[in-house]
Amino acid sequence: MSDQTASDLSWHDWLTTTSPHSRRQARLGQLYRQWLAFRKNPAAMAGLAIVVALLLVAAFAPLIAPHDPLAQALDKRLLPPSGVNWFGTDSLGRDIFSRIVWGARVTLVIVMLVVITVGPLGLLIGCAAGYLGGWVDVVLMRITDVFLAFPRLVLALAFVAALGPGLENAVIAIAFTAWPPYARVARAETMIIRNADYIAAIRLQGASQARIVLKHVVPMCMPSLIVRTTLDMAGIILTAAGLGFLGLGAQPPIPEWGAMISAGREQIFDQWWVATFPGLAICIVALGFNLLGDGLRDVLDAR
Known part of the structure; x- marks a missing residue:
């Protein structure tokens, strides 16, 4: 050996x-x-490969994209896929493949900003409601119910209409509408954990409620939160693409996948490639996050 x-x-x-x-x-x-x-789950490994590919494409976009995503060439407008323009060109002669590659950065930025915002917020609200109970639980959960009563995209549209179109406002709007499921999951986990023997022992030692929640309850809720976050990324991407499609997300000339589909909807029957390839990018990335989330749930959720 x-x-x-x-x-x-x-x-x-x-x-x-x-x-x-x-x-x-x-x-x-x-x-x-x-x-x-x-790694014994082939579907989960496929999802991991898609997510890693997205990260690599976003990180090395300047090296991967063969053309400037913002450069217009009206003499090359609406060209079909070829060896020069792999995914064809749009109505302004811009290379669609290059715009999709650079659009991966925009999509990844939106997803990361939303997750960084809603993850801790939903976790703290859910843990506080589940551990403290009483009127705190009633007030926080009724606020959560109000947000859950509206479809996410409709509520995001309302926030963007109030804040104005733009990438930053789209992130804020999605974050405001994405936290309730995280709070629900954290609350359910906390209501089980708070009755555990080790929590009672820590309480008898004189630990404050804030210390118990932050040091002992929150870490126990993290596996469920990670699974929920991974599964929710597909919904965040679709919501961001929906806002971009309606012209309320990233503004031109930023290469955002939803806005690219919107720009190509007028040529969908004659120049199908303009809207098809950005749509495929959204589908593949959303599928990758869903498969990854399913695999993480099987591994991290003991039940």
Whole structure:
């Protein structure tokens, strides 16, 4: 047996041991076992590959895009897909493939900003409502119900109409409408955790309610929140594309996939490629996040 094989076996045994010698080893072993379970799911691995591809395309857009996404060439307008313009050109002669590649950055920025905003907000509201209970729970959940009573896109349209069109306002509008499901999930988890024996022991030691929520309840809710976040990214992308399609999201000439579909809807029958390829990009990315979320749910959710 080679030294490399022996080294691999030793690391495998060290990570999968049932008697870890430190907290670090236990945590690394848990992550390693979760990864082993995750990679057995072909659909989840396909979703991970799509998401990683999106990240790489967004990171290396200047190297991948063969043309300037904003450069207009009216003598090359509405050209079909070819070796020069892989996805054809739009009504202003801009290369559609290059615009889709750069549009991945816009989509990723919207998703990350929304997730960074709504994740902590929904987690804190849900944990506070579930742990404190009483009138705090009633007030926070009734506010949550008000937001859940309206379809997300309709509510986002109302916020954007009040704030005005633009990428920043679209992010704010989506964030305002996306937090209620996170709060619901966190509340349900917290109502189970708050009755655990170790929470009672911590309470008897004199820990404050804020410390119990932030140090002990919130970390236990994180796995469910991660799964919910991953599954919700597809909805965020579709909402952002819907706002862009209606002209309320990213404004021209920013290459945003929803706005690209809107620009190509007039040529959908004659020049199908103008709207088809941005639509396929949205479908593939949304599918990737859904598959990744399903795989994470199978691994992280013990039930």
